[in-house]
Amino acid sequence: MTDISGLAPLTRQITSRTVLRTIIDNSPISRAELARVTGLSKQAMSEIVRDLEVEGWVRETGRTQGGVGRSAVNYELDPGKAFLYGVDIGGTKVHASIADLSGTVVGEVLEATDTRGGKHLVEQLASLLEELTTKAGIEPQLLRMGAVGIPGAVDPKTRRITMMPNIAGMTDFDFEAALRERLGFPMVLENDVNVAAKGEQALGEGRDIDNFVFVALGTGIGMGIISERRLIRGARGAAGEISTLPIGGDPFNSTAFSSGVLETSVGSAAIRSRYAGSGGVDGLTVREIFERQDAVADTVIDEVARTVAIAVAAIAAVLDPERVIFGGSVGSRAELIDRVGHHLSRCMPVPPACVVSSLGNRAGILGAVAVAQEGFYESLFGLHLRGVEPIAAKALEGAE
Template sequence: MTLDRAPAMIARQASTRLVIEQVLRGGPISRAEIARGTGLSKQTISEVMRELERGGWVREEGQVQGAVGRSAVTYAIRPDAAFVLGIDLGGTKLHLALADLHGQIVAEIVEPTQHAGGAAVIEQIGRLADTLVEKVGIARDRVRSAVMGSPGIVDPRSGAIMIAPNVPGLDTFDVRAALRARLGIDVAIENDVNLAAVGEHWCGGSKDARSFAFVALGTGIGLGIFADGRLLRGARGAAGEISYLPLGGDPYDARGHRVGTLEMAVGSAAMLGRYVALGGSDKLTVREIFDRLDEDAAGRAVMDEVARIVATAILAIHSIIDPEVVVMGGNVGARPELVRCIAAHLGRCMAEPVRIESSRLGGRATLIGAIAGAIDQVHQAVFGIGAGTGLRAPPDLAMAAAS
């Protein structure tokens, strides 16, 4: 490109970004509405829309009646212009979904996570991705991006995933590079709780909140933080590792160095140990304990103690980030009985208790967050925009995600 053409190219790229932002935020949208939202001339908008149509990124969606009786064509992003891959890697199960640019899942698959971990998990993800592409019947190059949610945090220097004891071997190699090589597309890795918070912000109960906290409680405990509309990751990606808060036990106890003091007090193992100590059966799971609370005094005592400790943690979170709402997720945290109990304890330790509610997306929050992140990556790669485009989930996506 010659220097005299550079300003024109930069101006066209800027115009394209402005137009596509309007389509993403307000689509279906007419050219007149785009002009009002961007300040661009009708000629520039027409030229940009023609280019986007030729490239297969937008399409005519319908018509809207104008103020003087004339109808105008409306445009929207073509959902099938590209596809993305969402990956939820857990210690016991691996969940993959292929979705279009509207976030609609076109195929998904779940199977137990490879016990061997490490490279075996990378190959398992690749095999399942191949299965989804073949099932939908699309060319592989139409899958443009992938995001994986994983326990632990990604070391920015080595690319290894640290503090993920339930999936062994991920701390010994560059996981992102291995996934990119196997899948042949751009891949991002994010903490699973952070992605669950992204999912909630996209189409869950906290989508209208600028600042909120997502607390996941199950085998362990984690936190996803949205502050002023953006996910907070911290200097090393470790923001939200609340399992290490010095609550519920002695932070100087070396046994807590691996999983954290708070997790030792409220994680599933702690609940089961407390239940047995109160005379309960050692044959029950945490789910089974919650299912029989009405007839089990020991179970109610365990829930109350866990709720009290979690309420203390939420008080600490509230004191730092002042969230509008705290969303409880995870296979234990989202239980309505526990959420009600936590709310009762918050009423005792806060003058104005923060609003607390159960996740609307349940166990699919991380997967939905991964899809949202992958779509955002496509927007960034193709149009130079992302993480602030105001991407809206279709109304039926939230219902589908929660089913």
Template structure:
């Protein structure tokens, strides 16, 4: 059998699967992104396995030289069943042991964690969280989620759902059943909401990137829509700060990574009057979860070699700075 000299990382989303193959030092040797199989369930597990094997083949790497894979997925992986709860964008994940399905197909240890947790690891290693023992990574895009690093290690909670701040009772009526599927806060800050606010003010339906573009040109309605977004993010940051007292908050995701959002968030935090943590923009952008997954796979492969762990499915344990 070839020596394990490579690892694989996967950032699994509701619409895209981003995957990479890296050497033991974490240097990426192959990478690709494809649309997520809309059938969900085992079809996605098969898609991930085929994609990773294709990357290895394209890079001239024997599959037996790949020692571990880590996957960041939307939702909360259940440590008892391997199923993924709170993942409405990928069908059948709440009844599938994704870890087992992938480990069986890949033939080596598989690490599974929430995608925002993986992004927090990426930021901890090489991004905006580097140098902090206690920080949170808040991803704002299609929805909102948070990865929590306490004393250098990820915090997941009793059910793996720590950081699911979409359910904070802020921004919209938390008692309205319509706001309880995605969460009250997510209904207020989801990307489509920015475009909807702009449309309500102007009667014009445009995409979120166009709203940001027009805000940059001084459009008052676009600026107001972004300011509303910043206000609700600031409220979430204040709530998180009151509970966790992090040193820093790193904003990421397709919307959170926008530089235009940083100063309005800081301004609203200042108006709240409470002591606020440092707020920074992600340095890794959309690659944060993939880089975190590679770090998790490297950790798993090293641990497996040290303890002679047989291929199995597991929830990743805390990873501290190298």
């Protein structure tokens, strides 16, 4: 067993971080079990845990019964030591939340997106944060890390937005740096579908699954990829932009170039167009089409499901996911996904399971919190936790 009484300050700090990591990974855990896992002496462990408790990093959480008449105090990370800011930005709405270190949301707010973008959007997020901290009674200095999901691609090297058609003034603007400067703590920028995939990994249908994809199908179609428990972003941050897959139409048709062939075949506009063009009532929403249950609607849904199944087969050939999780206004329709599964069984010997997200439209906001939580551990503790990938160094500039 290792004694720490003569350790230099830096070595002791590293030892304390090791103990903290063990507590985070294994809580609730007693000092005796911590000593056994880390190889430190019981005396050394008592000193470290006491210091962590005094500094507010850990707290007692019940007891473990040992031998006759004996019990041991268990410890866990104190979730109120710091707080996280998670934001899901859509083309029409901004969903913002504050969460503690356990990922538990303690306050959230939803309002229309300031589509002027740029500095206007930065100020909107700053205003929402002030509103949330005031309502929750949280001191602003306790906010230590944040993450933002945006409807666009983020270059992993430059951290700049490369595609964001729904909000003005974003591609020539260093949004991440501007947020960090305005809010006073690091903000990690990430594609919204990737963020939703992280939400599924943390709390949804992707828990305890090493390899899965999250497909958001609504107005458009996009995909977040979790491979070996890590988010795959690609060379330009565009991994999972499956709207351009050459499936469902002619990939050389110039009219589909901007939105993508697959999207123009299975997105909500395509569903409405197919329905009206096949003799259905014109002007209906996608929800109304699904709920009509007439012969035309049945045919359209089956055609869309077949095209999506072909896309999933192509995705499976490259990524081999165990599960495909669907979300979005169209992807959340169970009757559609059931048919996707049916068609997959006809074109693949061992198709991946297809399920509808259990988080619904909360996948994005919960994923933003999860990304912020991971960034906090990585930057402030120097920890690389199980299933957590390091955040790009540029995204963490300014972290304490």
